[in-house]
Amino acid sequence: MMTPQDLRFVALIAAASSLAAVARRLDISPSAVTQRLRHLEERLQVRLVDRSSRRLQLTAEGSMLAERGAAVLAELEAMTEALAAGRGAVTGHLRVAAPFGFGRAYVAPAMVALRQAHPGLEMSLILFEDPAHSLRDGQWDVMVHVGHLPDSRLVLRRLAPNRRILCAAPAYLAAHGTPSQPEDLRHHACAVIRENQADTTLWPFTHAEGHGTAIRVHPALASNDGAVVRQWGLAGLGIILRSEWDVAEDLRSGALVALVPDWTPPPADVVALLGARNGRMARTERFLQVLGQALRPVPWRG
Structure with a gap:
């Protein structure tokens, strides 16, 4: 029997560059991560990680589990949020990525307002230098992006004009x-x-x-x-x-x-990027509403 904690652990491995990186995300020792992975593989009777590779790489079974597990976790989270929304609450863990400058000036204050309105909501804000790397990383629910957008299949919402x-x-x-x-x-x-x-x-x-x-x-x-x-x-x-x-x-x-x-010069509009599943999350929608309100009227044109 697998648990949601097992699926989250596999998702972390799939997104990480090394088991040491997984350990940092979990705030535990690398040996503890290795032991947990070994116990999970023994319980499932299948190899999840290719030990012969010089970099962290999932086996075919590990990749299948990560992909299908992500869908299961998303559905569990959506059901939990739907139940919370029925009583007017926004819950879960909101993960936002944004550029350094714009993130400090506008995204962080919007998250303050969101947290004050919904104290049961957990939040993380990752400020980045390289949007291309952050797009590949994928460890976020919403990415606020300013300027030229790399080719992407992610859902896009325009938040504010910006020259x-x-x-x-x-x-x-x-x-x-x-x-x-x-x-x-x-x-x-x-x-x-x-x-x-x-x-x-x-x-x-x-x-x-x-x-x-x-x-x-x-x-x-x-x-x-x-x-x-x-x-x-x-x-x-x-x-x-x-x-x-x-x-x-x-x-x-x-x-x-x-x-x-x-x-x-070409415009550099402010947009939000989100995955298809993340777009249905109540926390994502509420964050976009709060940030959108903070950007209307456009503050830099006041």
Whole structure:
């Protein structure tokens, strides 16, 4: 007889890169994980993990159990939530993934409000640098994403509009001149963010009349942290291309100046990604409602 705890254990193994990673998730020793796995295999009389592989890899039986077990766990969780919803409660464990900056500024406060309204709800917030890695990891119910979306079969919901804005500090422009068109960027210091495998040095623009161009910048500065790139822009070190939500207040105060107003970079709308099953969860729906309310009206356009 298998238990839900057994299925959750197998799901952790399927998602992990090593048994040591499973041990960290469970906050137990690696030897305890190995022993638990051995006892489960003995009870089922089947090998779940391929010991001959140099990396953690499930056997065919282990993969089947992980896949079908995930469906069973999802159904059990849905039934539990349905019973709780009947008495007006939201329960379970909400797992949210979000970019560092936007997650701190908007997602974390929304989760505070959600927890205050539903104290029986457990929550985890994972802030990431690399959305592609987080998409592969899959250990979340909702991923809040800003900007270009990698190809994905996940359900998508648009939460808020968000432009990308080319800008620089007045001190930089006074010292180096103001570009009048995207081609001028070839002769300016630019700061870029490198947070995934995307080509972040190719900056596309569309003119108000409809034609477009793409400029290859040679970055004088680069970081995997958008907050650092913004700081460099504010310090007058170079021209930056940042999300509207991140620099709207700087633009209003004059700390940054928007450039090439006739040319528009592609938008970077804020969206939510969720799996087909997770979309039915009461906790997921309630979180999206709370976050959606926090983003209406759009706060960076206030």
